Amino acid sequence: MAKAIGVDIGGTGIKAGLVDLAHGTLESDRIRVPTPQGAAPSDVLDAVKQVLSTLGLEDSDLPLGVAFPAIVKRGRTLSAANVSKDWIGFEAEKFFEDGLGRQIAFVNDADAAGIAESRHGAARDAQGLTILTTLGTGIGSAFLYDGVLLPNTELGHLWRDHESIEKWCAYSAMERENLSWEDWSARLQEFYSHVEFLFSPDLFVVGGGVSKHPEKFLPLLELNTPIVAAIHRNSSGIIGAASLAAD
Numbered sequence: 001m002a003k004a005i006g007v008d009i010g011g012t013g014i015k016a017g018l019v020d021l022a023h024g025t026l027e028s029d030r031i032r033v034p035t036p037q038g039a040a041p042s043d044v045l046d047a048v049k050q051v052l053s054t055l056g057l058e059d060s061d062l063p064l065g066v067a068f069p070a071i072v073k074r075g076r077t078l079s080a081a082n083v084s085k086d087w088i089g090f091e092a093e094k095f096f097e098d099g100l101g102r103q104i105a106f107v108n109d110a111d112a113a114g115i116a117e118s119r120h121g122a123a124r125d126a127q128g129l130t131i132l133t134t135l136g137t138g139i140g141s142a143f144l145y146d147g148v149l150l151p152n153t154e155l156g157h158l159w160r161d162h163e164s165i166e167k168w169c170a171y172s173a174m175e176r177e178n179l180s181w182e183d184w185s186a187r188l189q190e191f192y193s194h195v196e197f198l199f200s201p202d203l204f205v206v207g208g209g210v211s212k213h214p215e216k217f218l219p220l221l222e223l224n225t226p227i228v229a230a231i232h233r234n235s236s237g238i239i240g241a242a243s244l245a246a247d
Helices: 041-055 092-100 109-120 171-177 179-201 213-222 233-245
Strands: 001-011 014-019 031-033 064-068 105-109 128-136 139-145 148-150 203-207 228-229
Touching: 001 041, 001 092, 001 109, 001 233, 014 041, 041 092, 064 092, 064 109, 064 171, 064 233, 092 105, 105 109, 105 233, 109 128, 109 139, 109 148, 109 203, 109 233, 128 179, 171 179, 171 213, 179 203, 179 213, 213 228
Parallel strands: 001 064, 064 105, 128 203, 203 228
Antiparallel strands: 001 014, 014 031, 128 139, 139 148
């Protein structure tokens, strides 16, 4: 059975697991540790080593994929919305490869989640444009056209009232402001309606931590585009990173 390891680095947690590539499912427990305060590169590397050690896979020669919350081009991180500014313009892929002593596949976290849902989840066999959004600390996005990824879209940084819209309508905003599901869904309605107008997608897939509760908010949205929860929920980034590593 083909297997690979996926690591998903987020603004609040770092998660990892062993993935069955044939079925796109976790073969192990999902290990999670908090993202270190400040999320500086050396501290994040130490946390990644910790989750791999907990899995017993620190010395494994299986393919390893790492998903990260930033624009990623040719192994370099070009943004840092919810992590240390030290990541901006940083040779992150080489840093992880040197620190872990092995080759990795390095990718934007939402793009990894999009790959997982396109190959093994809610967008499998979807035609046309699928837009996946992850609603968590911020808002990540992945565009897939007939299953082909267009990397590094950043819908969470659409502008609203002179700041990124994610600050107003990510899942963290609901928790921070103690919003009801109805009040938060009204904010999501504005976000998704605008994205729908701009891109005319064929399918929305919603991932991130809040995808555990789709019945609480998806029925409150009125869109012309079908909108569904990610099948792999908060494990999509792990599964997608592992899938890309195996490629």
